[in-house]
Amino acid sequence: MGKEVKTNAVRILERNKVPYELITYECDEFIDGLHTAEASGAPVEQSYKTLVMQGKSKKYYVFVIPIAEEVDLKAAARAVDEKSVEMIHVKDLTAITGYVRGGCSPLGMKKSFPTVIDATAEQYDEIYVSGGRIGTSIRLNPQDLARVTNAEFADILAR
Numbered sequence: 001m002g003k004e005v006k007t008n009a010v011r012i013l014e015r016n017k018v019p020y021e022l023i024t025y026e027c028d029e030f031i032d033g034l035h036t037a038e039a040s041g042a043p044v045e046q047s048y049k050t051l052v053m054q055g056k057s058k059k060y061y062v063f064v065i066p067i068a069e070e071v072d073l074k075a076a077a078r079a080v081d082e083k084s085v086e087m088i089h090v091k092d093l094t095a096i097t098g099y100v101r102g103g104c105s106p107l108g109m110k111k112s113f114p115t116v117i118d119a120t121a122e123q124y125d126e127i128y129v130s131g132g133r134i135g136t137s138i139r140l141n142p143q144d145l146a147r148v149t150n151a152e153f154a155d156i157l158a159r
Contacts, residue, residue, distance in 0.1 A: 007132030008098070008108025013140065016148050020140040023128070027102075027135040034067055036102075040137045042128040044068055047137075048121065050104045050130055052097055052113070055082035060096060062115040062149075063156060064106050064129065069118075070158040079116045079154035105132040106149050115151035117142060122153055 013020045025039040037047040044067065051063045051071060061080050065071050077085045090101050098110040106115055106129055121127050121142035129145065131138045146153065 007105070007136065009105040009130070009132035009138060012107050012148060013138070018140060018144045018148055020138050022131055023137040023139060025135055025137070032067075036137065037067060037128070040128070042137060042139070046124050046126065047128045048118070050106045052088050052093060052104065053085040054088050055080060055085045057082060060088070060113045061085060062106050062109070062113045064115065064117040064121070064151070065157060066118065066120055071156055072158040075154070075156045076116065079152065079156055080114055099132060100134065103130055103133040103136070105130040105138070106145065106151070108132055112150070115149045116154050116156055117146055117151045118157055119153045119155045120157070
């Protein structure tokens, strides 16, 4: 497949001249992040999932955290100056982001939402995030991801 998979995420990286590697793997339906890492050969600790949440203000936010971890809702809310945040319903994901469950990338959503990447990403030269469709991952530098998505880094993991 290689270059013929042009998702919005890939287009944004190319437009911003961000070096990346697109990784494709066989997958027809949603699988969780751990299985995605296994299928794509990505190291689990460097593989990140994209969570979309809604704040008390009704604004949407994107959180990028390691696939094997859980988000701390209070820390996530603090990171975006909200009283509280909660996960959106899966049925609303496509309408809000343009992506389907299992293919939701922090890059290239329908609208640009405030984005927070967990601080653990800063320790790596590269991390893996969804490529914008089921069966694709993107390997890139977390600083580049933050720059292109206007993201902040914050400690948002449940301990």
